[in-house]
Amino acid sequence: MRRRRPNPDSEANIRRIDTKTRAKKQTHGFQVHFLRGDKIVTKMFSDSVYGGKLKARRAARKFKQTALRRLPRRKFVGFK
Numbered sequence: 001m002r003r004r005r006p007n008p009d010s011e012a013n014i015r016r017i018d019t020k021t022r023a024k025k026q027t028h029g030f031q032v033h034f035l036r037g038d039k040i041v042t043k044m045f046s047d048s049v050y051g052g053k054l055k056a057r058r059a060a061r062k063f064k065q066t067a068l069r070r071l072p073r074r075k076f077v078g079f080k
Contacts, residue, residue, distance in 0.1 A: 009030075009053075009057075013032060013033060013064055014030050014032050014033075014057075014060050014061065014064060015030070015031050016030055017030070017031055017044075028047045028048070028053075029046040029047050029048075030044075030045045030057055030060040031043070031060075032045070032060050032064050032067070034064075034067075034068070035074075036068075036071040036073075036074055037071065037072050043060075043063060045057075045059045045060040
C-alpha cells in the first residue's frame, strides 16, 4: 500500500488542494476544516478569488483563527 505524501503547503486544519494538470477542471486553493462540538466547519479559499496563493493562505489562516475563537473548545473523548 502506498502512503500519500503530505503537501508541504498544508498545515494544521488547513490543507492545500491542487488538482492534476490533466484534470478537466482545475482547483487550486486552501481548505480550512475542523470539527468542534457538533459543528463541522469547512471553507475553501481559492487562489483565483483571493488573488494568489499567498493571499489565499492568509485569508484561510484568518478565517481559522476567528472561527476557532467563536466555537467551543474541542472535547477529547477516548481511551485512557
